[in-house]
Amino acid sequence: GAGVSQSPRYKVTKRGQDVALRCDPISGHVSLYWYRQALGQGPEFLTYFNYEAQQDKSGLPNDRFSAERPEGSISTLTIQRTEQRDSAMYRCASSLSGVGEGNTEAFFGQGTRLTVV
Amino acid sequence: DAKTTQPPSMDCAEGRAANLPCNHSTISGNEYVYWYRQIHSQGPQYIIHGLKNNETNEMASLIITEDRKSSTLILPHATLRDTAVYYCIVRGFAGGTSYGKLTFGQGTILTVHP
Numbered sequence: 001g002a003g004v005s006q007s008p009r010y011k012v013t014k015r016g017q018d019v020a021l022r023c024d025p026i027s028g029h030v031s032l033y034w035y036r037q038a039l040g041q042g043p044e045f046l047t048y049f050n051y052e053a054q055q056d057k058s059g060l061p062n063d064r065f066s067a068e069r070p071e072g073s074i075s076t077l078t079i080q081r082t083e084q085r086d087s088a089m090y091r092c093a094s095s096l097s098g099v100g101e102g103n104t105e106a107f108f109g110q111g112t113r114l115t116v117v
Numbered sequence: 118d119a120k121t122t123q124p125p126s127m128d129c130a131e132g133r134a135a136n137l138p139c140n141h142s143t144i145s146g147n148e149y150v151y152w153y154r155q156i157h158s159q160g161p162q163y164i165i166h167g168l169k170n171n172e173t174n175e176m177a178s179l180i181i182t183e184d185r186k187s188s189t190l191i192l193p194h195a196t197l198r199d200t201a202v203y204y205c206i207v208r209g210f211a212g213g214t215s216y217g218k219l220t221f222g223q224g225t226i227l228t229v230h231p
Contacts, residue, residue, distance in 0.1 A: 004160075033218065033219070035221075041223070042155075042202070042204060042221035042222055042223055042224055043161060043219075043221045044221070045218050045219070045220055045221075048218055056218055059218075089158075091160055091161075093160070093161075093219075105151075105163030105166070106161075106163065106219060107163070108160030108161050108162070109160055110159070110160060111160060
C-alpha cells in the first residue's frame with residue numbers, strides 16, 4: 001500500500017478482554033515500530049522489529065503486552081486482559097532501514113484508538 | 118538514551134521564520150539528531166535529520182552546533198499549516214541504548230498566527 005495501514009481505526013473493548021491490533025507496513029520496509037500515545041503526550045516507544053526479529057521490547061509495559069511479526073511484514077500487537085489504563089492511541093511506523101548509518105525516516109500510520117471500558 | 122530539552126511552546130507570525138531550539142548535551146558520536154512534527158491527531162511526520170553538518174531539504178533547515186550539543190530547526194517561511202508539536206530526537210545508528218528506536222519527548226508546541 002501507499003502508506004502504513006493500521007486496523008481497526010477504533011476499538012472499544014470491555015475490561016478483561018484481549019485485543020489484537022494490526023499493522024501493515026509499507027511494502028519492503030525492514031523495520032517496524034509500535035508506539036503508544038496518551039492524549040497530550042508524545043509517542044511512547046513500545047517495541048520494534050527488523051524483519052521478523054524483535055530487536056527491542058524494552059518499552060512494553062508488562063507481560064500482558066506482546067507483539068509479533070512472523071513473516072517480516074504484517075505485525076500484531078496483542079494486549080491481554082485489558083485494563084482501563086491501556087486506553088490510548090496505538091501507532092505503528094515502518095522504515096526502509098532502521099539500522100546502520102543510512103538510517104531513513106519512519107512513516108507512521110493513522111493509529112488505532114483503543115478505549116477500554 | 119541521550120536526552121533532549123525543548124521549550125514547551127513558541128509562537129511565530131505567518132510568513133516569518135520559525136527557529137526551534139533543542140539541547141542535547143549528552144549526545145554521543147554515533148547519534149543523529151532527528152526532527153519530527155505532529156499535526157493535531159495525525160501520526161508524527163519526519164522533517165529532517167543530521168549528524169554534524171547543517172542540512173536542508175524542502176521542508177526545513179537543521180543547524181547543528183560544532184560541539185553537537187544543540188541544534189535549531191528552521192522553518193524559513195512559516196504558514197498556518199505548520200502549527201504542530203515539533204519533536205527533537207537523538208537516535209543511534211550503531212550500538213548504544215538509542216540504537217534503532219525513536220524516543221519522543223514532550224516537544225515544542227509551535228503556533229503560527231496570522
